[in-house]
Amino acid sequence: MVFFHTSSNTSLSPTSTSSLPTSPTSSMVEQTIQNAESIIKKWDLNSSSLITITPLFHPNRKEAKDYLKCVMDLRGTMHFLVSQNSAPHKLVIAQNLMQIAMKRLEKEFYQILSSNRERLDPESVSTSLSSDGSASFDVEEDEADQQKIAGESISEVERVSALAMADLKAIAECMSSSGYGKECAHIYKLFSKSIVDRGLYLLGIEKFKSSRINKMDREYLHLTIKNWLNAVKIALKSLFNGEKILCDHVFSASQTIRDACFAEITTDGAKNLFKFPELIAKNKNSRPDRIFRLLELHGAISELRPDIESIFNVELTSAIKLQALSSLQKVGGSVKTLLTNFGSSIRKDSSKTPVPGGGIHPLAQSTMSYLSSLSDYDRILTDIISIHPQIDNALFPESYFNDPNVIEAPKQAASVHLAWLILILLCKIDSKAQLYEDLSLSYLFLANNLQFIINQVQTSTLKHLLGHQWLSRHTQKIKQYALSYESVAWNRVFESLPERTTSELSYEAVKDCFKRFNAAFEQVYVKQISWIVPDGKLRDELKVSIAGKLVPVYREFYETFSTKLNADFVRVSPDDLGNYLSDLFHGTRISSSSLLQSSSHSKGCLLR
Structure with a gap:
C-alpha cells in the first residue's frame, strides 16, 4: 500500500510533535511506553520469530507507519521524563526500546537501499521527486487515496522508486531526531559510495598516474581522452547530480549530515575524474597536434563548470571545484606553451633547399593545415589566450608595422593570435624566397605561397576570424608579387x-x-x-x-x-x-636545351 506521496499534507518527520499532550500524566507515560514496547519488540531483530527476516516496510505499510509513529511518541516521552527528572526506571526502559528500534530501522534502511539499487539510479531519482523536490510519508491520508495519487502521476517503476526514497527519508529523519543520525549516515555512505565508484569504473574512469600516461602510445592516449570526454558529462550530470538529489532528499532534515554524506561519497571519485586533464597537460609529449586534445579537454571543463559549481556547492566539496579549476588552468597553460613553441618552430625552420619551380613550401603547408584546424577551436582559444596575450613585436622587421592595419583588431583574442602566427609564417616565407638565385622565381614563389595561404583561410573558419579586410589586403599583395615576377622575368622578351x-x-x-x-x-x-x-x-x-x-x-x-x-x-x-x-606553370620536366627548333608547336588554345 502507498503511504508516500508528493502532497503538501502533514508528513511524519523528526520535527513533528508526538501525540502526547503538553503535560502528560503518569498513566499516559506508562501507556505510551507499553504501546511502544508491544510494537517495537514485535520487530526486534533478536526475536526468534520470522519477523527478523520480514521487511517492516512491506506492501501492507500500515505497520511501518505505526512503527515510526510509536518511535516518535517514545522519543517525546523520553524528553518529558528527562525534563521532569523523575521515574529513572521508566527512562531506562524507554532507552532500551529506542535502541532496539534504531537497530531495526538501521536494518530496514539498508534493506531498502539494497533492494532498490537499480531503481535508485540517477535518472529514476531525478524523475521520482516532485516539483518541489520532496516526497512524504503521510500519516493522514488512507492507503487507497495515496495509491490512486501515485498511480495517476507516475509510472510503476517511478512509483516504486519514489516510495523507496520516501521510506529512506522517513527513516533518516526518525533516526536523526532520535540521536542516531551518524549510524544512519554511515550505512548510506557505504552503500552510495560503492554505487558511485562502480559507476565511474563502468564509465572507464581509472586512477591514472603521470608515469602511466607518459608511457601510452599516441593512439591509446587519444582513445583514453575520447573516453574521458564522453564519461565526464555522464558522471557529472547523471552520477554525481543524481547522488546529490538523493542525498539532499534523504537527509533533507539535516544540512550538516547531507553535506557531509555527499562530500564523503563523491570527493575521491570526483577529484580523480577532474584530475585527468591535469595529468594530460603534464604529459611530456611535445607534438604540436597534442594541442587539439588539450583544447577539447579545456572546452569540456569550461562547458561543465556551471554544473560543477551547482552540484558541488558546499564547503566540504570545495576540493573538487579546486581540482577542476586546477586542471582548467594547467590545460590552458599547456595550450599557451604549445602555441608559443609552434610560433618558435616556424621562426627556427632552417631548411635551405629551395622548393623546385617556386612551388608551395612544406612549411606553409604544415603551418596552414595546423592553423586551419586550430581555428575550429576559436572560442576555447579566445578563453585561453585572452588571459595572457603572447604577441612579441620585437621579433619582426619594422617594415611589417608601417601599416597600422597589418593585423586587424578582431574582437576575439584567437583571431589576433592566429593572424599573428600567419604573419610569422609570411616572414619566414620571405626569407625562403631569398634562397632562389633567380629574382623572378623568388616573386613567383612568394605569389604561390601567399595564394596558398589565402586559399586555406578562405576554406576554413579562419575566413570569419581574420575578416574581409585581411583577405583583401593580402590578395592585393599577390598582385604586386605577380607584377614584379612578370616585370623581372619577361621584360627582356618585351623589349x-x-x-x-x-x-x-x-x-x-x-x-x-x-x-x-x-x-x-x-x-x-x-x-x-x-x-x-x-x-x-x-x-x-x-x-x-x-x-x-x-x-x-x-x-x-x-x-x-x-x-x-x-x-x-x-x-x-x-x-x-x-x-x-x-605550357607554362605546370612544372613540366624537359630534356632538351632548345625546344624552339620549328614552328610545328600547335596545341590550339592559349589557356588550358
Whole structure:
C-alpha cells in the first residue's frame, strides 16, 4: 500500500510533535511506553520469530507507519521524563526500546537501499521527486487515496522508486531526531559510495598516474581522452547530480549530515575524474597536434563548470571545484606553451633547399593545415589566450608595422593570435624566397605561397576570424608579387620587339629583332617550363597578363615582316607563341636545351 506521496499534507518527520499532550500524566507515560514496547519488540531483530527476516516496510505499510509513529511518541516521552527528572526506571526502559528500534530501522534502511539499487539510479531519482523536490510519508491520508495519487502521476517503476526514497527519508529523519543520525549516515555512505565508484569504473574512469600516461602510445592516449570526454558529462550530470538529489532528499532534515554524506561519497571519485586533464597537460609529449586534445579537454571543463559549481556547492566539496579549476588552468597553460613553441618552430625552420619551380613550401603547408584546424577551436582559444596575450613585436622587421592595419583588431583574442602566427609564417616565407638565385622565381614563389595561404583561410573558419579586410589586403599583395615576377622575368622578351611596328625598318633591323626575340623567348621558356603555379586561377591570370602584353605586339610585327625573312629567322608564329605560353606553370620536366627548333608547336588554345 502507498503511504508516500508528493502532497503538501502533514508528513511524519523528526520535527513533528508526538501525540502526547503538553503535560502528560503518569498513566499516559506508562501507556505510551507499553504501546511502544508491544510494537517495537514485535520487530526486534533478536526475536526468534520470522519477523527478523520480514521487511517492516512491506506492501501492507500500515505497520511501518505505526512503527515510526510509536518511535516518535517514545522519543517525546523520553524528553518529558528527562525534563521532569523523575521515574529513572521508566527512562531506562524507554532507552532500551529506542535502541532496539534504531537497530531495526538501521536494518530496514539498508534493506531498502539494497533492494532498490537499480531503481535508485540517477535518472529514476531525478524523475521520482516532485516539483518541489520532496516526497512524504503521510500519516493522514488512507492507503487507497495515496495509491490512486501515485498511480495517476507516475509510472510503476517511478512509483516504486519514489516510495523507496520516501521510506529512506522517513527513516533518516526518525533516526536523526532520535540521536542516531551518524549510524544512519554511515550505512548510506557505504552503500552510495560503492554505487558511485562502480559507476565511474563502468564509465572507464581509472586512477591514472603521470608515469602511466607518459608511457601510452599516441593512439591509446587519444582513445583514453575520447573516453574521458564522453564519461565526464555522464558522471557529472547523471552520477554525481543524481547522488546529490538523493542525498539532499534523504537527509533533507539535516544540512550538516547531507553535506557531509555527499562530500564523503563523491570527493575521491570526483577529484580523480577532474584530475585527468591535469595529468594530460603534464604529459611530456611535445607534438604540436597534442594541442587539439588539450583544447577539447579545456572546452569540456569550461562547458561543465556551471554544473560543477551547482552540484558541488558546499564547503566540504570545495576540493573538487579546486581540482577542476586546477586542471582548467594547467590545460590552458599547456595550450599557451604549445602555441608559443609552434610560433618558435616556424621562426627556427632552417631548411635551405629551395622548393623546385617556386612551388608551395612544406612549411606553409604544415603551418596552414595546423592553423586551419586550430581555428575550429576559436572560442576555447579566445578563453585561453585572452588571459595572457603572447604577441612579441620585437621579433619582426619594422617594415611589417608601417601599416597600422597589418593585423586587424578582431574582437576575439584567437583571431589576433592566429593572424599573428600567419604573419610569422609570411616572414619566414620571405626569407625562403631569398634562397632562389633567380629574382623572378623568388616573386613567383612568394605569389604561390601567399595564394596558398589565402586559399586555406578562405576554406576554413579562419575566413570569419581574420575578416574581409585581411583577405583583401593580402590578395592585393599577390598582385604586386605577380607584377614584379612578370616585370623581372619577361621584360627582356618585351623589349626585344619594337614599341611600334613600322615598314620603315631595314632588313637588318627586322632580322635582328627576330633573332633577339627568339633568343630571349627561348631562354625564358626553357627556364620557366619547369616552374609551377598550383592555383589554377592565379596560373591563368599570369598567362593572360603575359599573353596580353606579348602576343598582340608580336602578331603585328610577325604579320608585317615574316614574309621578308626565311624560316631560319622566323621560328615562332603568333599562334605557336600562345601555345608555348599555355605550357607554362605546370612544372613540366624537359630534356632538351632548345625546344624552339620549328614552328610545328600547335596545341590550339592559349589557356588550358
